Amino acid sequence: MAERTLLPFVEAVDNFDPRYAAERGFARWYLDETYTTVIGLIPQSTLQAMRGWMESHGPTFTVVWDETIRSTTVAFSHGIDSPKRRTEIMKDLCEEWRDGGLFPDEIGGRKWRNEQYTVYYHPYADLRPENVAFTMERAACKLFGVVTYGVHMTMYRRVDGEVRIWVPTRSRNKQTWPLYLDNSVAGGIPHGMSPLDSMVKECEEEASLPPDLVRAHIKQVSSISYFTQNAEKWLEPEVQYVYEMFLPDGVDAKPAPSDGEVESFEMCNLDDILEKMHAGKFKPNCGAVIIDFMIRHGYLTAENEPNYLEIITRLHRRAEGYGPVPKESSH
Known part of the structure; x- marks a missing residue:
């Protein structure tokens, strides 16, 4: 097998x-x-x-x-x-x-x-x-x-020592990827807004999470980048600023749908999430952020993932050739 x-x-x-x-x-x-x-x-x-x-x-x-x-x-x-x-x-x-x-x-x-x-x-x-x-x-x-550029946040707590993540199902009315599974909260960064402010805004709009709660517990932990050519052959190089929000015991908060972007939230352990990923239920770039979470938390390792190094490398792809051009390569 x-x-x-x-x-x-x-x-x-x-x-x-x-x-x-x-x-x-x-x-x-x-x-x-x-x-x-x-x-x-x-x-x-x-x-x-x-x-x-x-x-x-x-x-x-x-x-x-x-x-x-x-x-x-x-x-x-x-x-x-x-x-x-x-x-x-x-x-x-x-x-x-x-x-x-x-x-x-x-x-x-x-x-x-x-x-x-x-x-x-x-x-x-x-x-x-x-x-x-x-x-x-x-x-x-x-x-x-x-x-x-976008922002993605994984919201989780520990239950009996086990990591449990809040996983949303995207609204059936979304313009893209309706009813697929997503990161706890995610969104694009509009012009004039910082990554953190964008993340706080999305948490309130998508998941009914108060800004004070988010700012008290959120932490920027990573970024990922990749270069996508979608099914229609359009190019979509993206950078995602990655956040976590760990809720310790005693902090009674959970996400809830707010602006119609999300159908529902479900708390899942990492084994459940892994099976859903292999079943193709996650929006691809959201799954990439969860893979980054699994690596940082030691759930995905070189011992249990045969393509560990390639995965890490591919999650930090530069859009080669973009930006300032070296003098010897200019027009």
């Missing part, structure tokens, strides 16, 4: 190597015509739509062939050189595509989130204001292959 492994769960979220993006038809997206900072990877369908946009709006982007990497490159055109101006361009572009019925499965109808995500000069530098390149609609980020 084959030895069981959680590697396929990690492979589900870390399944694209950006070093080979050009040969797969993706265009590098540079911040400006100095070609010194890469902010995304654009598929041909998006590139075609951008060309159509420029027919009626002028040369807001420069699209050229780069012989050194044998790929098309895209950059904001000269004069579009501030976060404010780039944000305005992306707002007009994405809203016109939405209203015109382009990419309906990504930004049409309820898919549109009306929430701004931040695109940074350097995706792995501090999330400080001076690192902000521009902002754009959350739902449209996958159209451009930009790095996005």
